[in-house]
Amino acid sequence: MRAVDVADGAIAGAVGSTALNVVSYLDMALRGRPESDVPQETVDRLAGIAHVDLGAGDRRANRRSGLGPLIGYGLGVAAGVAFALYAGNRRQPLPVATGLLGAGVMTMTDGSITVLGISDPRTWRRADWIADIVPHLAYGLAAAATWNRLRRPPGRGR
Secondary structure: OOHHHHHHHHHHHHHHHHHHHHHHHHHHHHHOOOOOOHHHHHHHHHHHHHOOOOOOHHHHHHHHHHHHHHHHHHHHHHHHHHHHHHHOOOOOOHHHHHHHHHHHHHHHHHHHHHHOOOOOHHHOOHHHHHHHHHHHHHHHHHHHHHHHHHOOOOOOOO
16 A cells, blocks of 8 residues: 555545535535534543543533534544555445445444444434435545546556
């Protein structure tokens, strides 16, 4: 595995994370739904596990607001790097890569909030699942397309 492949995986993951956030914000705007409190709850749980004091009052709220999205971007970038390790320096069929990346990030996210006791996907309604699946598919498509775009076509060296 070359360092450039790992960097390209990180780039693909960051692009995918941006797409996920755009789709999520668009959903909020169109349906008038509030933002999720899951990222901030995740920060609280992880801070508790790590015995990290986030402060009190506005400082605590501001740290939660900043750290929550950063954790999401970190997961997205990590998934892109993991995909790079899987894919090597090869382009991947877009539908397969979209599914792997989207399902991978969704599994990491939903699995972590389940393990942390923040939510139980088994209790979600159909609308909850759709609101979760669509942004993760956007992540997968954007990350996969970016990965493939960063790979040279066959026969052209890098």
